[in-house]
Amino acid sequence: MLKISNLHVHFDLDGTIVKALCGVTLGVNLKETLVVAGESGSGKTVTALAVTRLLPAAARVTSGEIYFNGKNLLLLEEDALRKVRGKEIAYIFQEPGSFLNPVYMVGDQIMESFLLHQGLPRVEAFAETLRLLELVKIKDSRRVFFNYPHQLSGGMNQRVGIAMSLACRPKLLIADEPTTALDVTTETQILDLLCELKSSFGFSLLFITHNLSIARRIADRICVMYKGQVVEEADAERIFCSPQHFHTKELIHAYQTIGTQ
């Protein structure tokens, strides 16, 4: 469904060229969970952002192709791309506080995508939003709708983020370390919620993490990145039983020595 091949991304930082991605190739199949694992700086987030051309201005895709359901996203017109972004491919980010606008009520922010992408009338959009908030296990959705992000906890904000990303029933959800800022119990709840929604909504999941214990819990396949390249890709079980690349071994070793549940 998503196919990234030989992707190179360079950053131009005041004249010095930093090669963030050096030939990344990976694919996500229909209704699959692919976990991209690797330490910070390995290019996980850059890969995720490159998919819908959300990279910062200093970044340049120097070569490579990204196909999504047959369309080359790198060559698509900005207008056409906007229809894919958010609607067919949605994101959840690491800091739940940072992607929500602090001066709008969270309900309005979710409702926006019903109004913009689907052109629903306000009353229906409101009802849909409440329904969505209930789907992400927010109990009193009517109250939360009228709350501002700072009135909610990190875990609640992340649920709102998930609701927002699912509003258009995307085909692919890209989750970039969505639980890193949360404590362990909330992390478990959010992961369970994602897995449950995945089977009810039927989207594919591209999940980015540096934490192999999360990978182990949710992945069908795992893709290990190191220094801007995919160094190993295999079924989740295979990665843990017989890791090939030294960085995979490093990640597993770290997880076994000092990782928590």
Next chain:
Amino acid sequence: MIVRAVHISKYFSIEGGVFKRETGLVRALEDVSFSVEEFSTLGIVGESGSGKTTLAKILVQLMAPTKGVVEFDGSKISNFRKDMQIVFQNPYASLDPKMRIKDTLYEPLLIHRLAMPKQLRDKARELLDAVGINEDALGRFPAEFSGGQRQRICIARALATQPKCIILDEPISSLDLTIQLKLLDLLLRLKERFKLTYLFISHNLNVIKYMADSVLVLQGGRIVEQGDMRAIFAHPSHPYTESLLRSARR
């Protein structure tokens, strides 16, 4: 015994009303006593709010206890500020963003007269080498480094005064697991090389298991369990320790 804490309590008062009268008391630490052997590592565990960082601050005398005393072995700890150093949790907050790395490293050397101006550069280079940072870092600013690299620089700064004891207050919690493990290995090597004593604060029992000889478990400002690391891991006697252990197991 290099460090001995005797019946340490720390209370913070809550003030309220127009006249800022004391309306309540937070008991951050309550009757905490322990001692640390020279060249050993004491692990201090507890969840957030259990008083770990308050304890660290009292030990390095950044804060005075309400009751109790901290004793340092008189003959071995002669110059307290020099012999006792601390590495903080957040390497983004504990390095001055406007100081070049060399100035950060020169400062303790100059204050404690450990190097002549001419030797500063060589000393700083040695320190960076000890923590595995390339010497061209000297002229750069903290913003140019990753979290892991910054924490190495903080460790180098702590080593600058040739301390006998270093307090490590969750030094790796903000980093990726692989980088955490590399830093732990570095700390173990440095301990051997410079004959250090560590007080290692963490909420992760697996990290404590990797680093410490003895352990002290804090809950709500009180010590609920302390003793030999292996013994406590094998037979936790307090339910709180048990629950910590459960979350650490996979």
